[in-house]
Amino acid sequence: MSDTQMADKDVLIDIFTRADLIMQSDIKFRKMIGAGQLQIVYYPVRGQEVVSAAMMAAVNQEDYLVTIYRGLHDQLAKGIPSKDLWAEFAGKMAGTCKGKGGPMHITHPETGVMVTTGIVGSGIPIANGLALASQLEKDNKVTVCCFGDGASNIGAFHEGLNMAQVWKLPVIFLCQNNLYSEHTPMAFATSSETIKQRGDGLGMRSVRVNGNDASEMYAAAKEAVEYARAGNGPTLIEAMTFRFHGHLLGDTGHYIPEAEMEQALKDDPMPILRQQLLDMQISEADIAAIEAKNKEIIDEAAQYALDAPYPPGDEYRIDVLDVEIAA
């Protein structure tokens, strides 16, 4: 535990509830894909639950989110209903995007999830546009933009952060630093020691936190949100975390040194957060009730996704432009 104050009970319960939903969903996705029940590309999020759960606990449903292919944790934490999300992952008509987006391209404006992109780093300039709209509207919304450490080597990162800082946009750049880009360790491809330094270099308020510590992550998130809402501009949060599986399902993670993985698993944020709840005199029964409820939600969502029908083939003619395109 760092010297950050513990978040209060209700906040920690909220974060745990979101994080557990993410963890159980991730486990279930991997299980179902492994069993051949779903044939989809899947980017595991096990290990990164607390970063998004704490971040999204600090914003409102109306606030915007832009995220990436590895986005299940962000999307669930932001509040997309599991059924809609599962159905989209499965490519069904009942999904958030009628099966036309899929796991890498989730949009759900009702919960503020405006863009999920498969192009590394490219969400950053778009997040600026959402934040620009909020600045012009004076609607007091903030935009959270999630990406990995590898994205900080893309031009869009530098262009986007510079513009956000120059214009003082209400946006939070949340770098979920899991230390790997596909198979490449951060030090191999990133010139600076930290991502925070890059924000510093652009004159941006930048912080580096243990993203796996719910209280520390929440405090950083809350501060960044308040800073943005007050009109002071963006914050770059470099949240240190780890992914316990390969880049995508099927990748064994052979390039991660054994000792590093062992240590990471020892530092698994989920049992730590659970223990923190117990330490705060939240009863085992109460925690188990949260877990059981999440399990129920996920089981129902998974079954719903399996049972739902696929979109008709000629659905591709709709939504290309504002009018149906010719066959």
Place this chain on the structure above:
Amino acid sequence: MSTPETKDAPKEIMFAQACNMAMAKAMADDPKVILLGEDIADEQGGGVFKVTAGLSEQFGTDRVRSTPISEQAIVGAAVGSALVGYKPVAEIMLMNFITVAMDQIVNHAAKLRFMSGGQTSVPLTIRTTTGAGTGLGGQHSDMLEAWLAHVPGLKVVAASNPADAYGLLYSSIMDPNPVIFIENTPTYFTKGPAPAPDHVVPLGKASVPREGTDISLITYGRGVGASHAVAEKLAGEDISCEIVDLRTIAPFDEETVLKSVAKTKAAVVVHEAVKNFGTGAEISSRIHEELFSELKGPVGRVGSGYAPVPFSPAIEKAWMFSEEDIEREIRKILG
């Protein structure tokens, strides 16, 4: 610059002025219209070609924003604000710089409506200018419309005269889809009849500015002027050319094109861009698919040479499509 509302509006206006007037009208009509681009506000000169001059004075720098040199960030900001109800007009100073923002255009602007299952849309306009013949060489003169027209979800527009520029740019800004609006730098200061303030040209509709019976010249942008010159010359020999000005390149007005060619039974597609894999290939192929057995000969294509735009005026001229090329192609088909 005067807005179309002023009483002493000129009878003739320049192309650049028409674009300026269209933006002024759109901004006055809809507070959600905002402009983004390098040096576009008046303090930075009102755009390097002065196309946005006076607009920040009129509408403020919140709505007319000069940006850093960051093409991805400019288009990205336009995409993001468009997702939540704005109608941004992003200026990419020169069309070659669109290459730097291609990810935002191709992967995001063009696809977010589709990939979101219609939950969001991206009603943005990207204005850009280009054109050979100015001695700027390889990196400042390309016509890249075929790249963009090939991407489902984008509309691509090129006007050939000031009145159309005014009416088409206004429609582009108000269109619920992402639109690439291509202006031709060398013709910015050519004049044409001034449009009425409420003049609107719908997207996706070609015009037939010259009717004829022997052959159809299908073209857009700068090719329209060149085609008129050739048509005028050939009229003296009793060769009657019909001109179809596409105005919108994607989606192109197939109905008007096919109707014209069904009448003349012959066609040449004319454009400034490199001929290989250009829009002429698509249009010519469509005509062949529909009207093959009726044609006097294969559809001709006129475009520029398969090379980067050269610097030296002598080679630049040789590289570029010309009136002679159009004439030669017509004679080849009509025999």
